[in-house]
Amino acid sequence: MYELQIVHLMSIEAFPTLVTPNTPPFDQFELVREAKRHVCRVSGAARKYTSFYVAGVYGGIATAYALGCSLRCIFCWSDSRDHQIGRRVSYYSPNQVVEELWGAARKKNVRKARISGAEPTLCKAHLLQLLPLIDDSGFESFMLETNGTLFGADPDYVQEVAQYNKVHIRVGLKAGSPAGYQRRTGAFGDGFKLPFQAIKHLLDAEASFHVAAMTDPRLMSAKERTLLIERLTELSPQLARNLEEETCDRYPSTQRRLEAAGVDAIDFFVRRKPLNPLP
Numbered sequence: 001m002y003e004l005q006i007v008h009l010m011s012i013e014a015f016p017t018l019v020t021p022n023t024p025p026f027d028q029f030e031l032v033r034e035a036k037r038h039v040c041r042v043s044g045a046a047r048k049y050t051s052f053y054v055a056g057v058y059g060g061i062a063t064a065y066a067l068g069c070s071l072r073c074i075f076c077w078s079d080s081r082d083h084q085i086g087r088r089v090s091y092y093s094p095n096q097v098v099e100e101l102w103g104a105a106r107k108k109n110v111r112k113a114r115i116s117g118a119e120p121t122l123c124k125a126h127l128l129q130l131l132p133l134i135d136d137s138g139f140e141s142f143m144l145e146t147n148g149t150l151f152g153a154d155p156d157y158v159q160e161v162a163q164y165n166k167v168h169i170r171v172g173l174k175a176g177s178p179a180g181y182q183r184r185t186g187a188f189g190d191g192f193k194l195p196f197q198a199i200k201h202l203l204d205a206e207a208s209f210h211v212a213a214m215t216d217p218r219l220m221s222a223k224e225r226t227l228l229i230e231r232l233t234e235l236s237p238q239l240a241r242n243l244e245e246e247t248c249d250r251y252p253s254t255q256r257r258l259e260a261a262g263v264d265a266i267d268f269f270v271r272r273k274p275l276n277p278l279p
């Protein structure tokens with residue numbers, strides 16, 4: 001009788017929390033596996049969250065702040081993406097998440113909700129049990145802000161998510177070239193294709209979604225921005241026309257990550273100089 005042994009090739013400590021100019025790139029699917037081990041629980045389809053409150057963006061939106069991501073973007077603002085061991089966090093079932101979101105929404109009289117601060121698609125069973133509860137709740141809409149890693153790799157997952165009425169997906173593009181992707185996310189550059197694949201799958205599923213991109217000229221060259229828009233136009237000229245272009249704001253966590261990546265914060269945020277050299 002043989003016992004199935006699960007071997008974890010890389011522990012969570014092997015992945016960078018800060019990407020420096022000398023950090024070797026990592027396999028984002030290895031990070032997905034490790035992150036899931038730390039933030040998703042099979043029992044009760046639970047996921048780790050840090051807090052629930054109404055954020056001012058989107059005109060006020062009840063937000064569940066989750067842990068765990070498949071990337072390590074150098075411009076990221078989130079304190080919870082790294083799912084550090086020892087943080088004061090708890091597992092929440094899908095029912096508990098809806099209760100917490102609704103409690104926060106009622107206090108501020110808002111009817112929109114989202115998961116933020118991490119990659120919301122990471123715990124598949126959790127998300128697929130949460131979405132029907134949202135459909136049955138008093139919320140008008142539910143925003144999923146994804147980096148496209150898992151939706152790019154799994155068209156069936158996209159089909160399942162797209163069937164719910166209140167979900168709207170925002171795909172965040174980080175790069176228009178492999179070099180830009182590797183420099184800004186820490187993952188191997190060939191992963192830059194994944195969010196474009198995710199967009200293809202979302203189009204096929206006729207999902208409600210739009211595309212955002214971190215095209216801040218301090219982080220992305222004009223040439224790479226053109227490549228990104230051309231690639232998006234090939235998939236859908238309408239999506240390209242409606243592209244939401246993001247700029248990098250000065251959060252303490254963002255500044256810490258940019259400085260680790262070799263960026264002078266004063267040059268970047270005050271003098272508004274671009275990364276040197278831009279990939």
Ligand code: SF4
Nearest residue numbers: 069071072073076147
């Ligand atoms: S910006 Fe988004 S995709 Fe990038 S590390 Fe932060 S949470 Fe993850």
